[in-house]
Amino acid sequence: MKLALFVAAAAASFGQVQALMEKHCARCHEAAKSYSLKQDRDGWQATMNKMAGLGMKAPDAELAEIFEYLVKNYPADTVAKLKVNECRAIELESTLGLKRSVAAAVIAYREKNGPFKSLADLKKVPGVDPAKLEEKKDRLSF
Numbered sequence: 509m510k511l512a513l514f515v516a517a518a519a520a521s522f523g524q525v526q527a528l529m530e531k532h533c534a535r536c537h538e539a540a541k542s543y544s545l546k547q548d549r550d551g552w553q554a555t556m557n558k559m560a561g562l563g564m565k566a567p568d569a570e571l572a573e574i575f576e577y578l579v580k581n582y583p584a585d586t587v588a589k590l591k592v593n594e595c596r597a598i599e600l601e602s603t604l605g606l607k608r609s610v611a612a613a614v615i616a617y618r619e620k621n622g623p624f625k626s627l628a629d630l631k632k633v634p635g636v637d638p639a640k641l642e643e644k645k646d647r648l649s650f
């Protein structure tokens with residue numbers, strides 16, 4: 509993309525970009541799918557390339573506006589995820605708000621049964637609150 513396109517992008521307002529996405533992205537899928545991801549600049553570039561490969565056609569300047577909007581408003585999550593199979597009890601307490609006894613039960617369960625494969629596995633630990641885990645699931649990686 510050329511520099512001029514980025515300048516154009518900076519000038520576009522929220523409403524204009526929404527309209528552009530309705531016009532260009534919602535041709536193939538609901539507009540909401542277009543911002544269903546949170547990723548860094550390279551990730552959004554890859555998505556735009558993928559859509560182009562799928563047959564998306566629109567003026568470069570308009571695609572650049574959409575691209576800049578997505579990069580700015582849907583960035584990658586910056587909070588590091590907790591690695592459930594490597595973390596210590598104290599990290600479970602602080603990240604998930606678990607009681608000390610429950611955090612200890614998670615570690616004990618992991619030592620006995622091996623790594624957790626999914627959220628469903630983690631919910632099997634006696635004493636955990638499945639609803640609370642569900643709420644925080646985006647903070648976890650397995």
Ligand code: HEC
Binds near residue numbers: 537559563564565571
């Ligand atoms: C020519 C049709 C077409 C257009 C136009 C289009 N998309 Fe898509 N898009 C698709 C298809 C097909 C999928 C599902 C791809 C898959 O399942 O691998 C998709 C999926 C996605 C996804 C989900 C993640 C992924 O990679 O599957 C995102 C995000 C997305 N599109 C963004 C956009 C944005 C932003 C625009 C407008 C700038 C856009 N799309 C325009 C066809 C299109």
